[in-house]
Amino acid sequence: MTQLVWNGLFVGSFYALVALGYSMVYGIIKLLNFAHGDLYMLGAFVGFAILGAAGGVSPAMTLPVLLAVLVATMAGTGLAGVALERIAYRPLRHAPRLSLLITAVGASFALEYGMRAGAGADPRVYPVRLDGASFEVLGARVTLQQLVLIGLAVVLMAGLNLLVTRTREGRAMRAIALDPRTSRLMGIDVDAVISRTFFIGSALAGAAGVMAGAYYGKIDFLMGFLIGLKAFTAAVIGGIGNIPGTMLGGLLLGLLESFGTFWLGGEWRDVFAFGVLILFLTVRPTGLLGERVVERV
C-alpha cells in the first residue's frame, strides 16, 4: 500500500515537473504546447551529449556533476523554448488560438524526427546511473536517489510558485493571460514576459528530461510524447495556470496510475485514470485548485 503511494508520488513528481511548464505556457497564451514534451526529450539528449562530451564520471562525483549538467541543460532547453516561441508561436499571436496548435504539432514533429535524423531511432543509454541501495520507509522501498530527485523537483516547483504568486513578474504573467492588450498599457513588455515564461517552462522540462535520463537510464526520440500528454492532463486537472494545482495534478495522476494498475491491472490503468479524472471534472469543473471564474454578464 505505501509502496503504491510512493510509486505514484515519484512518477507524479516527474509529471508535475513537466506539467508546470505546460501549465505556465498554457496559462499565459492558451497554447496547447504539444512540443513541450519534446523539450523534455531534448533536455534528456542535451544532458546525454554534455555527459558524453565530459567523458567518464567517477561514481563519487555523480551527483555534483549531474547537478552541473542539469543547470547547463536547463539553460539549453530554456533557450530552445524561447527560440521555438520566437519562430513558431509569436508570429501567430493575433491568429485564432487554435492556429498555434498546428505550429505546435509541427514543432513537435520537427523536434522528434529532427532528433531521430540526428541521433538515430535507437534508444540511448545514459552514461551515469543514479543507482543506489534502497531502504524501507513505512513498508515502501525508497532510494536516496529518488529522494534527491523529488527534493529537487519540490525546490524547483516551490521557487516557481513564489515567482508566480509573489512577484510582479508573476502578476504580469497572469495579466497577460487575461488581456495582453491592456497589459501593454500597464507598461508590461508582453513579448519579453512571454519569452521568459517559455524559458522557465522549457528549462523545467529539460530538467525533468535529464533527471529521467539519469534515473531510468534509457532515452529515445519519442520519449516526450506520452509524458507530454500526461503533463497536459495533469496541468488541466490541477487548474490551468495554477502552480500548486498543477503540482497536485501531477501527483494525483501518478497516484491514479499506480492504484489503477494495482486494482484493475496494467491494461486498464489509463481507462481507470481517465475515468476518475472525467468523473472528477464533471463534479468539479474547474480542476483541483483552478480559480473559480465568475463570468459576469
Next chain:
Amino acid sequence: MTTTGQPRLLGTDKPPTLVSRLMDNRWAGLAGLLVAVLAPFVIATPYALSVMTSAAIFVMLAAGLNIVVGYCGLLDLGYVAFFAVGAYTAGVLTTRVGLPLLATVPAVLVVTVIAGVVIGAPTLRLRSDYLAIVTLGFGEIIRITANNLDVTGGPSGIYGIPSLTANPVVFYYVTVAVVALAVLGAARLGRSRMGRAWRFIREDEDAAEAMGVHTYKVKLAAYIAGAVWGGLAGVLFAAHLSAISPTSFTFLQSALVLMAVVLGGMGSIPGVVVGAVVISLLPEFLRDLADYRFFLFGVLLIVVMLVRPQGLWPARSKEALK
C-alpha cells in the same frame, strides 16, 4: 486571447471580387468534386486510389470535427473516438454477426449517437480547456477498451471486413459520393438556424442564452452531428482497409484531424476540405524522403501556418461576399 489592435481578415466590408465569389459559392464545391471524380482518369494505380480513398475519408472526418470545433467552438481532442466506434461497430457486425456492410449503417448511426450523448452529456458543461482533456480521455478510453476486449479482436483488431465492392475504383467513387454528400450536409447545417446557433455559442455563450439558444442542447446537437459524421467515416474506413486495429485510433489521429480543420480554416467548409486533403496527402508526397519525412512535414506545417495564420481558406461571413 482577447481582441487586439491588429485588424483581422474576418468580416471585411470590401466589395466582393470575382475570386471571392468563385471561392465561396457552390462553384468551389463542384470544382472540388470534379477534381475528385476526374482524378482516377489521370492516375489510377492501386497506390493512388488507396491514398485518394483515404484522403476522401479524412475529408469526411474533418467535416464532422469542423461542426464541433469550427462551428461550435468546442475543442475536441478525442474525435477519433467516434471514428473508432463507427469502424468497430461495422467491423464487429460484419465479421462476427455476418451482416453485409450496408446493413450495419443503421446500427452504426444508433451507436455513434449514443456515444455522442454519453461523451457529451456529462462534459459539455465544462469550459473549453477542460472539455479538451475530457474528450482526450474518452478517446483514449475507447482505444484502450478496443485493445483489451475480445470482441474487438484485442490489439490485432478485426480483419477480413468485407468491402462494398471488390473494385477499388468503384469503391473510390462510392466513397467520394458519400463524402461529398456528407460535406454538403455539413455545409448546409452550418448555414441553417442550428448552424447559426452553433456559431453564437462559439462567440458568446451568455449572449446566445439570452437570445433563447438552449446552449446545452445545441452543443449536444453539434456533438452528435460530429459523432455521426465520424462514425460513418469509420464505416468507410473499415471497408476500405478491410482490417482495423487500435493503432489507427490514437490520439495522434485526433490531433491530425484537428489540424486539418485548423489548417484549412475553422468553420470554413472549403477550407476544411483543403486542409484535410493537405494533411492526408502531404505525408504521402513526402514518403520518399524516408527518415526526413515527418521532420519536413512538421516544418511545412509551421511554414504554412506562418504564411496563412487564419488557415488556407478562412471562413468569411456570408455577408462579406454580398
Next chain:
Amino acid sequence: MLELRDLDVHYDGVHALRGLSLTVGPGEIVALLGNNGAGKTTTLSAASGLVRPSGGAVTFDGRDITREKAHKIAALGLVHVPEGRRVFSTLTVHENLQLGGYLVRDHAEIRRRVDRVYDVMPRLAERRAQQGGTLSGGEQQLLAIGRAMVTGPRLLLLDEPSMGLAPLIVASVMETIAQINAEGTSVLLVEQNAVAALKIAHRGYVMENGACVLQGSAAELREDTRVAEAYLGG
C-alpha cells in the same frame, strides 16, 4: 507635450483617421468630442501604440513615438485608460491596482499610490479582495481609472471615463481628474458627457469622420452653437 500630426489610420478597409492633428500641452486638460465612430478611440490608441498609424507622426515630449511599442510608450509616462474598462477579470481589485504600478520599482511608492486611490474611491477599498470581473459596471470604471492613477502618468489618455457612472460619482471623478491635473499630469479626455468634460477642460477638439473639424478653448466650445446642439443637449 503630445503632438499628433497628420495622422492616418486604416483598419482593414476602413479609413478611420484622416490626417488628424492635435496637441496637448503640459499641464493641460484637453477634451476630445465627437460622434460615435468619429475616431476618438482610434486617436487615443494611435497615441498609445495600440494601433499603428499608416501615415503621420506622434511625438511625445519632442520624441517620435509613432512606431514605438505600447509598453515603451507607457514607460515614458503616457498612459491610456481604454474604452470599455478592461479590468483584469480574475485578479482582485488590489492586484489590479498593483499592476498599475508594474513599472514602479519602489514597493513603498506603489503602496502609497494604491492607498491614495483607496482614499479617493472608498468603494474600491471596500472591495479590495473582490475579483475585478465581478464588480458592477461603475465599480469597474473606477478601478480602471484608479489603476491608471497608480502608474503615475505624465499624460493620461482617458476614453470615456464617465461611462456608466452615477451622477454623483461622475462629479467626483471629474474632480479627481482635475486634481490629478493640478498635480502636474496632462490629460487628453474623450467624453460623451461634454458638459462635464468642458467644465474641467482647458481646450477641446471636435472630431468628425476621422479629422478635427473644430477646436478652441473650453469656453469657446461651450459657446459654439454646433457644439451646443450636438453635445450639450441644446
Next chain:
Amino acid sequence: MSLLEVEDLRLRFGGLLAIDGLSFSVEEGEIVSVIGPNGAGKTSAFNCVTGFYRASSGRLALRGENLLGLRPSAVAARGIARTFQNLRLFGELSVLDNVRAGAHLWLRQGILDALLHTPRYRRSERECTEQAHHWLDFVGLRGDRYGAARNLPYGEQRRAEIARALARRPDLLLLDEPAAGLNQGEKAEMLDLIRRVQGLGIAIVLIEHDMGLVMDVSERVVVLNFGQKIADGRPDDVRKDPAVIAAYLGSEAHA
C-alpha cells in the same frame, strides 16, 4: 395581473447581499426605469430576472408564470429580451448575423429542412434576413452591417445589441444603460428609439444613469441603493425624494 412581478428578491454573493428584498412590477407596455448608485444591484436584478443569476429567495413571474430557476434561454422563450451593460455582441460574426440571433426562437426550420433546402427553409431564411434588416433599420444603425460586429464603434454596437433583442420580438425588453457612451445628440435618438419600441407594445425596463433620459422617457422610476428599493414612483416625485437626492442624484446633478 402585471406583466413582470418581482417580489422580495434576494441575492447573496458570499458576505455581500447584492439584492435585499427587492419588489417591483412592470405593467404591459410600460416603461420603468431602474436607477441607483454604482453597485446598487441594478444589473444583478436584471441577471436574476433573466436567469443568469439564481436568486437566493423571492418570487419572479411573467404574467403570473414563474421565472425563478429557469435557465436564461427558457426565460427568453417566455418573451423577455435584454441587452448587456458590457456589450455582448458576437464579435466575429457580421452585424446582420448578430441580429439573426434574435430570430432563433421564432424561426421554424428543422434539420431536415436545412439538409434538403426545402421551400420552408428558403422561406424562413429569407424572412430571417428581412427581419434582421428591418430591425437594423428600426434602430437606425449607421455602420456596416455586413462587417464583423466588433469593428463597429461603441455607440453603434449598442444599437446593434438593441436590434438583436428586438428581433426576438419580446413582450418585455430589459435595457442596461443603453445611452452610455452616447453624446447628447445620440441620446436624443435613443430616447426616440425607446419611444418607438414602446409604440410596438413592448414593455421596457431601463437601467440608466442619464437622468435627462430617465426623466423624459419613464412612466415610473424605481430607485435602488445597497440592494434595497428606496423609492418607486413617477419621475417627478422620485426626483424630489430627499433619500434619492442624497443617495444618488446629488443636489445639482439634475440640472
Next chain:
Amino acid sequence: GGASDSDKQAGPIVLGMLIPQSGSEAAIGPYMSNAAQLAIDEINAKGGVLGRKLELKTADDACDAQSASAGANKLVTEGVAVSVGGYCSGATLPTLPIFGKAGIPMIIPAANSQELVDQKLKHVFLINGTGSQQAAAAQKWIAKQGGTRAVLMHDNTSYSKDIALRTKELLGAQAVAVEAVTPKESDYSANVTNVLSHKPDFVYWTGYFQEGGLIIRQLRQAGYKGSIMVGDGSVSPKLAEIAGASTAEGVYATMTQTPDTIQGASGWIDAYKKKFGSEPGPYSNQSYDAVRLAAEAITKAGGTDGAKVISALEAMDGFQMFSGPLKFTPEHTLASGGFQILVVKDGAFALQDPLT
C-alpha cells in the same frame, strides 16, 4: 508482381518491405531494412538472381493500418516481386489482400500473430517462430528451472500479448498472474509492485528490449531475486545496456537461433556492424533470411511469377536459415520454431540450452 513480368524482365528484381519508420515503433524499422539490404548486397555481389540484380524498396507502415495499406499499395504499384516486410500484426493484416490481389507472395519476417494465417491465404508465409512455438519453449524452460510461480508480462500489443497468454495457458496453475504494461514509458514501478505482490519466482517478459531493460532493472531494484526471462523481441545488446550489465546478468531469453549462437555466424554480425555502424537488433536475422529465402524461391521458380514463387516456397525443404533448416507447415508457418534458451553472460546473450 506477376502481371508486369515481361516488361521488367531486364531490370532488377524488386523486393518490397513494409516496416515502421515513424511512430511509436520507428526504432525497429532500421534493424529490419539494414539486414535486408545486407542480404541483397551479398546476393548481388554473387551475381544476383537469375542474372538480375535485387533491389530493396521500403515503405513506412508506421505500425498503423492506414499507412500500411497506403504503403503496400505503393509497393504494388512499384512492381515488387515479393514482399519481405511486415512487423506489426495489426498493420500487416490489411496489407494481405492488397498483396494477394496483385499476386505477390509475402514472406513475413516479424509479425507472427495467428490471425495472419487464420485466413489460409496462399501467398502468406511466416518465417518468424509463432507465438505458440515460443510459448512452448518458454513453458519448457520454466518447468526445467523448477519455476512454480511464474508471472507473465506483456506490453499489450498483439505480438507480446499473444505469447504471454499462450504461455499462461501452457503453464496452467504455475502461472500466477499476467501483467500488462503500457509501452514507451519509463517508470514501471507500479507494474513491478503488482508483479512482486504475487511472490513470483519466475518473470517472463514478452515485449521489446526498450521496456524490457527498464523492467529488469526496476524488478531488481525492487528486490526481486528470482529468475527473469525475456522473449525474442528483447534479444538485443541494448537490453543489457539499458538494464545495466550487472543487473541483466543471468536473464534468460527465448529466441530462435541467432547469429551469436550459430556456429560461424559471428562474421555476419561483424559485416552488419561494419556496414551500418551499429549492432543488429530484433528481427534483423529474420529480415536477412526473408530476403535470402525470396531469392532462393525466385531462383527455384525460374522467374518472378507469383504463383510459381509460392509453389517454390511451399516446396522448400531444408533451406538453411538462422532458425535452422526451413520447412513450411500447411499453414505456412515454420515447421519447427527452433526456439532455444539464451542467457545474458558478461553483458551479451549466449546459448544456454538448445531445448532439443
